[in-house]
Amino acid sequence: MAPTGLWLIGARGSVATTAITGLLALRSGIVPGVGCVSAQQQFRKVPLPEWDEIHVGGHDIVDTPLEKRAELLAESGVIPHRIFEAVRPSLSEVEDNIRPGYHPATHAGTQSDAARTLTDDITAFARRNGLARVVVINVSSTEPVFPALPEHGSLDTLEAAMAVPGRTVLPPSSVAVYAALRAGCPFVDFTPSTGIRLAALQELAKKQRLPYAGSDGKTGETLMRSALAPMFTTRALAVRSWTGTNLLGGGDGRTLADAEHASSKLQSKGRGLSTLLGREVTAPLHIDNVPDLGEQKIAWDHVSFEGFLGVRMSLQFTWTGYDSSLAAPLVLDLARFTAAAHAAGHTGPLGSLAFFFKDPMGTDEHRLGEQFANLVSWAETL
Amino acid sequence: MAPTGLWLIGARGSVATTAITGLLALRSGIVPGVGCVSAQQQFRKVPLPEWDEIHVGGHDIVDTPLEKRAELLAESGVIPHRIFEAVRPSLSEVEDNIRPGYHPATHAGTQSDAARTLTDDITAFARRNGLARVVVINVSSTEPVFPALPEHGSLDTLEAAMAVPGRTVLPPSSVAVYAALRAGCPFVDFTPSTGIRLAALQELAKKQRLPYAGSDGKTGETLMRSALAPMFTTRALAVRSWTGTNLLGGGDGRTLADAEHASSKLQSKGRGLSTLLGREVTAPLHIDNVPDLGEQKIAWDHVSFEGFLGVRMSLQFTWTGYDSSLAAPLVLDLARFTAAAHAAGHTGPLGSLAFFFKDPMGTDEHRLGEQFANLVSWAETL
Amino acid sequence: MAPTGLWLIGARGSVATTAITGLLALRSGIVPGVGCVSAQQQFRKVPLPEWDEIHVGGHDIVDTPLEKRAELLAESGVIPHRIFEAVRPSLSEVEDNIRPGYHPATHAGTQSDAARTLTDDITAFARRNGLARVVVINVSSTEPVFPALPEHGSLDTLEAAMAVPGRTVLPPSSVAVYAALRAGCPFVDFTPSTGIRLAALQELAKKQRLPYAGSDGKTGETLMRSALAPMFTTRALAVRSWTGTNLLGGGDGRTLADAEHASSKLQSKGRGLSTLLGREVTAPLHIDNVPDLGEQKIAWDHVSFEGFLGVRMSLQFTWTGYDSSLAAPLVLDLARFTAAAHAAGHTGPLGSLAFFFKDPMGTDEHRLGEQFANLVSWAETL
Amino acid sequence: MAPTGLWLIGARGSVATTAITGLLALRSGIVPGVGCVSAQQQFRKVPLPEWDEIHVGGHDIVDTPLEKRAELLAESGVIPHRIFEAVRPSLSEVEDNIRPGYHPATHAGTQSDAARTLTDDITAFARRNGLARVVVINVSSTEPVFPALPEHGSLDTLEAAMAVPGRTVLPPSSVAVYAALRAGCPFVDFTPSTGIRLAALQELAKKQRLPYAGSDGKTGETLMRSALAPMFTTRALAVRSWTGTNLLGGGDGRTLADAEHASSKLQSKGRGLSTLLGREVTAPLHIDNVPDLGEQKIAWDHVSFEGFLGVRMSLQFTWTGYDSSLAAPLVLDLARFTAAAHAAGHTGPLGSLAFFFKDPMGTDEHRLGEQFANLVSWAETL
Known part of the structure; x- marks a missing residue:
């Protein structure tokens, strides 16, 4: 497949760091794809981006270096020491693709401005690396519940409110979604935060003809x-x-x-x-x-x-x-499947990815066996 | 459906006693069909014998009365006291249909003779009750492993050996199978004993154009x-x-x-x-x-x-x-499904009943979800 | 020992009903003393009231007959059916000794009045049955936390407040304690409710030269x-x-x-x-x-x-x-040990009974082994 | 206390390696004494050898270097990496004190000869390091059960049999005990192997006026x-x-x-x-x-x-x-307590050390609480 971007919201968190470390290890062939659903026999013929076709970047509001985060995860048993040592040099390349994330407490301008900056970060990342597409995945910490507001009902009212100085009409997860969609990127929500679950944002996804998936990774x-x-x-x-x-x-x-x-x-x-x-x-x-x-x-x-x-x-x-060991390979799987869905022209909620989520969008199927069967048959159509 | 017989090998055992008590309770409408797979929505339209169309008899080598066995099971928590009291009078009707089972240690004649008596018991039961068919199910205790013998290879050599005085060429479970097939009855093995797993007996089943299923009920x-x-x-x-x-x-x-x-x-x-x-x-x-x-x-x-x-x-x-609470409703389910399969002209191993067994015959599918899906689609063809 | 009373606050609850049923069964010799600490070898020589020297009565705010309660407990597995049937006739004798308990929501007069009635109930029970002493044990439901009030600080201020019409200066558990102490009875708190844990009530216990124990039975x-x-x-x-x-x-x-x-x-x-x-x-x-x-x-x-x-x-x-099976024998043990302590002239908190409590009064020893060792050596002094 | 030796049978095993690594870490103060019973408050005043007064040597039949064994244990989570790195240089000093152990399959001479060599190894170790005493502890793999032989009945018959070329009258664990006792060393059996549980060897211990303890460390x-x-x-x-x-x-x-x-x-x-x-x-x-x-x-x-x-x-x-994390500190505790017992002139089985063993010698007390109480009061007499 064409070069593909994976843009992580919360790129310095435990899940992201494990996913990044793992991707680097898979790319260099020093680990097998244990825990990677998409690496199984059943998906051999599906046109998914290979490990070395995936480029990673992301946003985060903290600035601890990835290498430090990976080292801590090595100490706590999530990343074996030998793997950490092997990929350590490559972590700095990913580091260069991580940009400051958005948080209302530290951002002075309007939410429109904030979103524009995020969009620009993703677009620049895509251009810089010659990517055919970028899948944005939210793996940041779970947000407090954000109140429902009338402005969430349509894209017009939402954008108007985002442009009002001092207004916080969206939680950070939804600002990230807005920015991703504006950048023309499919979006995956690995958390239970509000994210794309607002009518206005789903309207934007539809307008942009983008697929999306979620929510809340199912790991334990x-x-x-x-x-x-x-x-x-x-x-x-x-x-x-x-x-x-x-x-x-x-x-x-x-x-x-x-x-x-x-x-x-x-x-x-x-x-x-x-x-x-x-x-x-x-x-x-x-x-x-x-x-x-x-x-x-x-x-x-x-x-x-x-x-x-x-x-x-x-x-x-x-x-x-x-938790991070269970979640990280699913993040890579979701990047691959969502990229393939986008390439195949799918739009709207990807119910066929329900296998990965606690609270799947686009379907009411919660039974694991059926979810896997659905995933397999859907993947064959890609 | 037409009146159907359920003939239990080990009719005074815990599983059989619970199944019989339960059937009587279901028939009188005092319990719901909890634990009965065949009572679910998905099988509403399948032509299965109703609870009051099933007549029960069986063989056993012990002679403790059913009522006594049911009382003990009430004391040990398997059968609620109120249900025991409610069905107690009806247990004696079933009692009348239980005949002495075969055991080499207590039987003097040849295994041919023994089988003939068993066959006659089943045939008489069917005639007496005007049954369209009788499903024979082995729910007796697990046997010691019986050695493989050359005589097991074909029906001719088996029958010759069975006619030799003093020879024990078959374990009791297989004598029971032989007798059931000779009586024209489909057979279900709920135990891991040898039963029908001999080439000679499968040859007989084929010759008699009978379906069979097994083995070893999957309950925990x-x-x-x-x-x-x-x-x-x-x-x-x-x-x-x-x-x-x-x-x-x-x-x-x-x-x-x-x-x-x-x-x-x-x-x-x-x-x-x-x-x-x-x-x-x-x-x-x-x-x-x-x-x-x-x-x-x-x-x-x-x-x-x-x-x-x-x-x-x-x-x-x-x-x-x-164990008996988990097994008993499956015994009733197997009687119903096997009767319907026989009525529909199915022969040979019923792989579609794998959902019920630890070691299914006629298929290699062990995944519970797939087994259920197979059961549902197969049942729709009946 | 002399005839001894056991007065239960919450006499129709699960713990009380099980204790009463069990006492009747022990008295008639149809069950062994499994679960009864005081029935062990180590306490053979301690002068404890025998099972047939213990007379039971109590207060409760509900009026479901004891027999009905015992029947429900038989259905739920706490009391074996055969034991229930055996003691059923004797339950009505205990029934006659149960009086209406106190609850502020249903009591019109002052708390002084309420306490007086409770005291009179206990005194009449003792007189009627010729009892040398009555141990009062609270086994009623856990109360909501009651606020600390200045009036709890001394007996005088407490009694003054109790006499004010419309005032609720004590929670029901403490009214019960007050009444018990006024009746000259040792008190045991098997619950974590306020009970005797007020300076004013401990002052009263001291004045009355009574022993008390608690709190919150340790059962799981x-x-x-x-x-x-x-x-x-x-x-x-x-x-x-x-x-x-x-x-x-x-x-x-x-x-x-x-x-x-x-x-x-x-x-x-x-x-x-x-x-x-x-x-x-x-x-x-x-x-x-x-x-x-x-x-x-x-x-x-x-x-x-x-x-x-x-x-x-x-x-x-x-x-x-x-829970009731674990608690009930301890209630009988506490009645026996506390009666013996009272007979031996002990007063104040009985720290040596810590073995029975989650939150022992009179000691800070929580280690089970040490608590038992303390119980044994203390019992030898009785 | 005076310089004390700890001689480990099975000195390259997991338990020994963890004990040695831990002792070196304790000595250098980089870890607290978590898991060390003897390091607790209650034993502050008991005259036990300090961590830096204990010198380690031992026998083993394998020759993998200690450092390699410690590295493997670091990989498997028993020894934290930072601790392994810190003590790595000191491991080689201990290495110099490890001698080839005895195993009948590889030893040509009589068991007398074998024992003499072992004794000499221990004696040389004591002399080389100026040790006041050496405690020998068996932490090698559990042996198969060794048959009881008449020669085990007295020291004379045993020694006669040991001198017969080609005879294997003792299992390796008991040869090690014999050698230790001949070297004048107290012995501790951390395994369930035969060890000192032969009349002849207990006779020798008595003759040598030595204390011993065991058997089978209680760790899980x-x-x-x-x-x-x-x-x-x-x-x-x-x-x-x-x-x-x-x-x-x-x-x-x-x-x-x-x-x-x-x-x-x-x-x-x-x-x-x-x-x-x-x-x-x-x-x-x-x-x-x-x-x-x-x-x-x-x-x-x-x-x-x-x-x-x-x-x-x-x-x-x-x-x-x-297992090794649980056992290792107890090995150090046993070395300390046994050394102190020897210094205090105790002889025979040390029942007061039952706290450490599954199958204590010298007592029938198996209750953990009582065992600890006994240990504390015994230690106060040292």
């Missing part, structure tokens, strides 16, 4: 749920309650222990379960900040279900993973 | 594995080891803790895992007899897997269920 | 913690975080899922952990209401700890119990 | 059991079954998956449980070799117990640790 507890819930339903076993406790360290733990930030994440997790089970069940869900776990993420789920003659039984599982 | 740990393994493979996560420990009380625990009996069960479980994962992994598996658990069955599995950049992660689950 | 997660935490500390393993999730059904689940009611319970659990570990650790703790669990209580704890050279390791456990 | 599942079992017994809860599954990678996994080697380990674990619970319970126990776990060790235990009125409840736990 919800992945398990989407694999297990169909077992209960197809066996006609009646789930009565499904409890979840998530222990997170690192920045994600800090962000999500804050009730306001967590609320979008919890909603995004909850929606899936009731769809999967076909009705509401008792489903308390917690996210705890446990700093000493570092990059690890531990989820305990307890499922109480009823079988033949009303007998009560239970299932419980503990999932122990590294 | 293996059910979980067939739901979870595809999650790992479709996500390109490399499973490195998958350990299992099963704690069983009751008769099943006693039987399977005996290494010889367990060996067929362990093989049947193991075959599935490597097929599901596409390669061999370290997979130690234990079955422990823990009498104080009664009818409960507890399985703990630990899965160690590798993700992006070789990082190690893990999943563990504990499944706590009542 | 906290029991485990008090057994396990010393393992980490004596082995010099540094616990970094200890997370807990509690799933409760039944009335307890409903009460404690309400944040206000839960707060006293969570505080009571938290105090112990930091004392046990010798410092504060990250310790998020949740109580979820999961009605379908019925009387079951499931606790999942995850402990992350650091060993030699800073290596991180973990322990997780799942405790699945019936 | 058994540690948990000795903390938890007293909870059940003191609460009068009746344990009905206690199942254990152990997953081990590394060399230990390989050795113990071999049924013959495992048998001594399984016996050693089993003895404790029935002593702790005061009677035999159903207690199936498995050790599985799961190579991909590397140095990790995972134990899952399921405890089924009965409470008040016969109600069944359960506890399950999963322990995830690094």
Whole structure:
């Protein structure tokens, strides 16, 4: 395929750093594509950009160098030391493509101005590297819930409000989407933040004839749920309650222990379960900040279900993973599939990418098996 | 559908007693069809025998009355007291249809003679109740592995050997199959015993133009594995080891803790895992007899897997269920689907029933989601 | 020992009903003393009231008959059917000793009046049954936290406030304590409610020369913690975080899922952990209401700890119990030990009973092993 | 205290390498004494050798350099990279003190000759380093069970048999003990191998007036059991079954998956449980070799117990640790306490060190809390 850009919002975060390090390692052939869905047999014939055809850049509001971030991830077990050492020199090349991100607290001008700068960064990146297209993916921290405003209803009213000095009509994630679409880029939302979920922005995507996908990468507890819930339903076993406790360290733990930030994440997790089970069940869900776990993420789920003659039984599982290790390869997969979709002229929400998301746009299918089957058959049409 | 027989080998065992009690309860409308796959929306239009069109009989080598067995299951939590009380009077009707089963240790004549008696029992049951067909299902205890013999190779040599006084050329499960096929009955193997897995018996099934299905009902740990393994493979996560420990009380625990009996069960479980994962992994598996658990069955599995950049992660689950509660509704489902398949003229192994089995015959598909999809589309053709 | 009364606040609740049923069963010799600490070898020679020397009565604000409550507990697995049937006739005798409890919402007069009525109930019960003493134990639902008031500081100011019409200076648990002490009864708090933890009431206990004990029965997660935490500390393993999730059904689940009611319970659990570990650790703790669990209580704890050279390791456990089954025998134990302490002339907080409590009064010892050793040597002095 | 030797049998194994690395790190002050029992407050005043007063040497039958072994342990997460780098230079000093161990397969002469060489190695080490005493600790791989022989009954018959060319009257662990005692050294058995558990060798220890301790370091599942079992017994809860599954990678996994080697380990674990619970319970126990776990060790235990009125409840736990990280500091503790005991003139089995062992010699106390209390009071007498 033609040279393809991958522009990461939150380019210095754990997920982005792991994805970048991994891409460099895959490119140099020192690791196999474990965890990369798109590297599997089933997708051999799909016209996806190869690892060495993907160029990475991005925005971030912090300025810790990528190399430092990668080193910390090596210490916490996400990136093996030998891989870090091998790709360390190449990290600085990516570093050159990272630009300051937008945050209302530090930006003086209008949101229009802010968006224009972001758009220009992406356009310059594409031009500089001779890219056929750039896929923009949001992997930054989950935002607090942003209130719905009337101006979100149409592109005209939104743009008018963005031009008003001092107004913050959009959360940062949506400013990033606006900028990406204006730059003619497909957009993928790996977070539960507002992002493209506003009528005005979907209007812009339509006008620009761009595809988009999201939202909220499915990497642990919800992945398990989407694999297990169909077992209960197809066996006609009646789930009565499904409890979840998530222990997170690192920045994600800090962000999500804050009730306001967590609320979008919890909603995004909850929606899936009731769809999967076909009705509401008792489903308390917690996210705890446990700093000493570092990059690890531990989820305990307890499922109480009823079988033949009303007998009560239970299932419980503990999932122990590294969030960034689980998310990073999916980010690369999404870049590849979305680039191919754009090349093939797809526009609007890519429901066929539901396999990757907790809260898929463009479809109501949450069952993992069906999502994969859909992905495979859709990919064959590319 | 026409009146249909369900003939249970091991008719006084826990699974059979629960299935019989449940059928009586379903027939009188005092319980919903929780746990019954065939009672779901998707199969509404399939011509299956209704609950009140199914008549039950069977063979067993023990003679504890059904009512006594059901009472014990009520005490151990498998059958709610109120349901036991409600169906108690009807149990004696089924009781009248249970005949002494065959066991080499207690039978004096040839295996031909033994089979003939069994056949006659089934035929008389069908005639007495005016049944269009009888589905024979083996739900008796798992047998020790029976040695392969040259006589198993063809129907002629098998029948010659069965007629030799004093020869035990077949294990009881296969004598039961022979008798069922001779009676013109479709056969379902819910156990991992030898049963129909001999060339001579499959030749007989073919000659009689009968369908058959098996083997080894998938009710707990293996059910979980067939739901979870595809999650790992479709996500390109490399499973490195998958350990299992099963704690069983009751008769099943006693039987399977005996290494010889367990060996067929362990093989049947193991075959599935490597097929599901596409390669061999370290997979130690234990079955422990823990009498104080009664009818409960507890399985703990630990899965160690590798993700992006070789990082190690893990999943563990504990499944706590009542084996008979999980198995019984599937026995009813299998009776219904197999009867419909027979009515529709199907012959040979019913690979489309793989959804119900640990070690399916007639297909190599072990993935639960695909098995269900196959079942649904096959059922639509009936 | 002399005839002894056990007066239960919340006498129709699950814990009380199970304790009463169990006492009747123990008295008639149809069950062994499993779960009864005081029935062990170590306490053979301690002068405790025998099962048939204990007479039960109590207060409750609901009026569901004990027999009905016991029947429900039989259905939910806490009381075996055969035991319920055996003691059913005797339940009505206890029924006659249950009087209406106090609740501000339904009581018109002053709190002084209310307390007087309660006192009279207890006194009449003692006289009617010729009891040497009555131990009053609070096993009612956990109250919302009650604000600290200046009137709680001394008996005089408290009694003055209690006499003011329309004033609610005490929560119901403390009114019950006041009444018990006025009736000359030792008091045990099996809940985390305010109860005797007010200076004014402890002053009254002192004046009346009565012993008291509490608080908050240690029956599950906290029991485990008090057994396990010393393992980490004596082995010099540094616990970094200890997370807990509690799933409760039944009335307890409903009460404690309400944040206000839960707060006293969570505080009571938290105090112990930091004392046990010798410092504060990250310790998020949740109580979820999961009605379908019925009387079951499931606790999942995850402990992350650091060993030699800073290596991180973990322990997780799942405790699945019936709260009332665990609590009820301890209520009987507390009645026996407290009666013996009263007979022996002990007054003030009985720190030696810490073994039974999450948040012991009269001592700071939370280690289970030490608590038991203390109990044994104290009992020898009785 | 005076300069003290620590002589490790199996000096290049994972436990020894971690202990040596840790000792060097402690000596240089770059790590705190986490996991070191003897470094705690309670033992401040006990005359124990300081970290820089302990000199290490040992025997091993393999010759991989210590530095290489430490590097592998750093890669597998047992030794942090920064600590490995810091102590790397000092490892070679210890290296100089490691001599070839004894193994019958590679040794030509009599066992007397073999033992003499071993004794000489230890004596030379002590002389070379001016040591007041040398504590010999066996941390080598678990041996297969060695048959009991009549010659083990007395020192005379044993020594006669050892002098017979071609006879293997002792397993290597016992040859090592013989050599240590002949060198006048106290001996500690950290493994379940035969070691000092022969009458002839205990006779020699007595003759030499030496103390000894063992056996089989308590580091994971058994540690948990000795903390938890007293909870059940003191609460009068009746344990009905206690199942254990152990997953081990590394060399230990390989050795113990071999049924013959495992048998001594399984016996050693089993003895404790029935002593702790005061009677035999159903207690199936498995050790599985799961190579991909590397140095990790995972134990899952399921405890089924009965409470008040016969109600069944359960506890399950999963322990995830690094075996060498848990064992290594205990090896250092044992060196210190045993040296102090020797200095204080103690002889015979040191039952007060039971806290460290699965199968303690010199006492029948298996309860962790009591073992610690005994250790503390004994240490105060040193």
